[in-house]
Amino acid sequence: MNKTLYFAAFLTVTAALVTAIAYLGYELTAPKIAENRDIKITNSIALLYSPDDGYTKNDDQPINFYQELDRKYSSVITGVYEVLDSDLEVHAIIYNVKAQGRNGLVNALIAIDPFNDTVVAVTYYEHGETPNIGEKYTREDEIDKLLGQTIPGVTVDVIAGASTTWIAIDEMFRMISTHYVDEEVHIDG
Amino acid sequence: MNELLTLAFTSFLVQNIILNQFLGICSFLGVSNKRSKALGMGLAVFFVITIAGMVTWAVYYYILSPSEFNNFTDLTFMRTIVFILVIAAMVQILEMAIKKFSPELYSALGVYLPLITTNCAVLGVALLNIQNGFTFTETIVFSAFTSLGYTAVIFTFSYIREAMNKAPIPEGFKGIPSGLIAASIMAFIFKGFMGLI
Amino acid sequence: MANKKRRITPKDNILKGLFKENPTFVLVLGMCPTLGVTTSLENGLGMGLSVLFVLILTNGLIALIKDIVPPEIRIPVYIVVIALVVTLIEWLLNAYIPNLYDALGIYLPLIVVNCIILGRAEAYASDNTIKDSIFDGIGMGLGFTLGLSTLAFTRELLGTGSVELLGFTLFEASVAATFLVSPPGAFLTLGLLIGIINTVRIDKQKKAKAIMDEKIKVALAKKAAKKAALEEEQNKDIFKINTKEVLTNE
Numbered sequence: 001m002n003k004t005l006y007f008a009a010f011l012t013v014t015a016a017l018v019t020a021i022a023y024l025g026y027e028l029t030a031p032k033i034a035e036n037r038d039i040k041i042t043n044s045i046a047l048l049y050s051p052d053d054g055y056t057k058n059d060d061q062p063i064n065f066y067q068e069l070d071r072k073y074s075s076v077i078t079g080v081y082e083v084l085d086s087d088l089e090v091h092a093i094i095y096n097v098k099a100q101g102r103n104g105l106v107n108a109l110i111a112i113d114p115f116n117d118t119v120v121a122v123t124y125y126e127h128g129e130t131p132n133i134g135e136k137y138t139r140e141d142e143i144d145k146l147l148g149q150t151i152p153g154v155t156v157d158v159i160a161g162a163s164t165t166w167i168a169i170d171e172m173f174r175m176i177s178t179h180y181v182d183e184e185v186h187i188d189g
Numbered sequence: 190m191n192e193l194l195t196l197a198f199t200s201f202l203v204q205n206i207i208l209n210q211f212l213g214i215c216s217f218l219g220v221s222n223k224r225s226k227a228l229g230m231g232l233a234v235f236f237v238i239t240i241a242g243m244v245t246w247a248v249y250y251y252i253l254s255p256s257e258f259n260n261f262t263d264l265t266f267m268r269t270i271v272f273i274l275v276i277a278a279m280v281q282i283l284e285m286a287i288k289k290f291s292p293e294l295y296s297a298l299g300v301y302l303p304l305i306t307t308n309c310a311v312l313g314v315a316l317l318n319i320q321n322g323f324t325f326t327e328t329i330v331f332s333a334f335t336s337l338g339y340t341a342v343i344f345t346f347s348y349i350r351e352a353m354n355k356a357p358i359p360e361g362f363k364g365i366p367s368g369l370i371a372a373s374i375m376a377f378i379f380k381g382f383m384g385l386i
Numbered sequence: 387m388a389n390k391k392r393r394i395t396p397k398d399n400i401l402k403g404l405f406k407e408n409p410t411f412v413l414v415l416g417m418c419p420t421l422g423v424t425t426s427l428e429n430g431l432g433m434g435l436s437v438l439f440v441l442i443l444t445n446g447l448i449a450l451i452k453d454i455v456p457p458e459i460r461i462p463v464y465i466v467v468i469a470l471v472v473t474l475i476e477w478l479l480n481a482y483i484p485n486l487y488d489a490l491g492i493y494l495p496l497i498v499v500n501c502i503i504l505g506r507a508e509a510y511a512s513d514n515t516i517k518d519s520i521f522d523g524i525g526m527g528l529g530f531t532l533g534l535s536t537l538a539f540t541r542e543l544l545g546t547g548s549v550e551l552l553g554f555t556l557f558e559a560s561v562a563a564t565f566l567v568s569p570p571g572a573f574l575t576l577g578l579l580i581g582i583i584n585t586v587r588i589d590k591q592k593k594a595k596a597i598m599d600e601k602i603k604v605a606l607a608k609k610a611a612k613k614a615a616l617e618e619e620q621n622k623d624i625f626k627i628n629t630k631e632v633l634t635n636e
Binding site for chain 3: 208209210211212213214215218266267269270273274277306307308309311312313316317320359360361362365366367368369370372373374376377379380
Binding site: 006007010011014015018021022025026029030032033036040105126128130133 | 425455456458459462463466467470473474477478480481482484488489491564567
């Protein structure tokens with residue numbers, strides 16, 4: 001058989017085999033990965049709004065503009081969720097955001113009151129920021145400074161020596177503001 | 190435009206690919222002991238990363254993801270495998286093209302091209318483009334300036350290493366260890382750029 | 387006296403990867419994850435063990451298919467095999483150990499272009515049996531893990547003051563030089579470690595050479611002495627014969 005033909009055949013068979021194995025592996029692991037992510041989100045939201053107080057995450061979120069995030073948001077915003085109170089009324093909008101910090105990704109949940117456009121809760125559920133430096137942002141006093149500020153126009157205080165962490169947090173709020181304004185998340189009432 | 194400038198500045202200095210993100214270290218240590226070698230490698234890397242960044246972006250969004258050309262399935266899970274093959278093929282084609290169209294350029298950087306296939310920097314930048322969700326323009330800017338950061342650092346470093354070769358260094362520290370320590374000082378300097386933005 | 391040629395046993399392979407040809411400290415390969423991931427002992431161990439698994443699988447697979455693959459296209463085929471293995475391991479980690487997956491970040495898919503893996507595949511697995519290749523993979527993987535863990539341990543201990551592993555705090559030091567967990571610290575620590583190990587190795591080599599030289603000297607001296615003694619014997623014999631002759635002739 002012609003050598004080039006043999007090579008082409010060999011490569012095609014290899015490519016097909018590899019794609020098949022990869023597809024198999026993907027099908028087997030993707031559900032677990034999605035499940036992990038959902039559990040993580042629900043747990044983190046529960047930190048802010050405890051189910052014991054009647055709050056739930058709106059799992060039947062209507063397929064509206066903030067289910068399928070546009071690529072321009074998705075580098076920072078990984079999800080937008082509605083939190084319902086015990087009367088099943090919208091209580092808060094939670095932005096699940098991530099940004100590149102000093103030592104890896106900083107993951108945060110930022111809750112916005114859609115009626116007043118204010119920040120009502122912030123929690124950093126995963127980060128690797130330097131203890132006593134970037135990590136200071138995750139403490140009560142720094143978070144308190146953010147609560148009550150209005151979107152857009154949230155200013156984050158700069159802590160000396162923690163400029164990379166500050167850049168990350170500032171980027172999170174900027175992206176949230178962009179999304180909030182462009183997608184008209186505000187609710188009148 | 191402002192954002193693109195910030196992106197360019199950040200990828201060149203603040204998030205410098207060698208001194209901050211640690212991609213491309215093997216070639217950095219191996220090739221930086223002579224100025225001419227370093228410049229050749231740096232230019233080759235610039236070409237490859239910029240073009241590879243654009244090509245892999247196009248492949249990801251137009252061939253692997255459901256799009257106008259791909260109405261079948263979502264193949265994005267084949268990302269890593271396809272990217273590395275695309276990069277390898279691209280480097281081969283690039284080498285042949287440069288050999289044919291510009292023999293002077295080929296003599297300057299042709300010998301480094303095959304080495305770049307397994308350089309972490311190329312695959313790293315390609316994957317980062319996707320991870321950060323860049324648009325095409327942003328991809329071009331990011332890839333170009335990241336690789337320019339590589340070129341600048343490796344070229345500067347070659348000066349340092351050439352000077353170090355003439356200095357009295359203990360036997361055990363000659364070569365790579367002293368190179369690494371010099372790189373750490375450079376990294377300190379680059380750390381200062383973080384406050385500029 | 388020449389050494390008899392021994393067949394390389396699995397134990398030899400593992401020891402070789404761990405010490406004599408340690409990928410991090412001796413061969414200086416796979417530097418990108420070494421510097422990027424060693425900010426904590428957990429991450430360093432995690433990366434090392436992932437590379438170990440990948441090495442075992444790729445070395446084994448490539449040794450398995452080495453006879454079927456036409457030599458001209460073997461590099462692309464090897465690359466595809468390695469990329470497949472790494473992608474599968476990526477997904478497995480994301481599904482079952484998501485914390486490690488997030489910690490390793492971009493360095494996990496970059497294992498595909500890690501010089502160690504393609505290097506061992508080309509240099510060893512394509513010429514040796516499956517069993518030997520797998521043990522070579524184990525050795526190199528363990529050596530890499532050792533290198534990463536040492537570097538990570540040093541950086542974490544001196545950089546943050548304590549070392550944490552799986553929830554247990556292993557050590558607590560009272561001083562912390564924070565810069566060690568940042569990029570410059572990575573370069574510095576690795577440079578110092580390699581430098582120290584090099585110095586020790588060169589010392590050892592010099593000592594070994596000195597001992598060898600001594601042995602050769604002694605052997606040569608012995609030989610010379612033997613030769614001299616032999617000559618003396620011959621001279622004595624000749625003298626005896628001569629005196630005998632003289633006596634008998636008398």
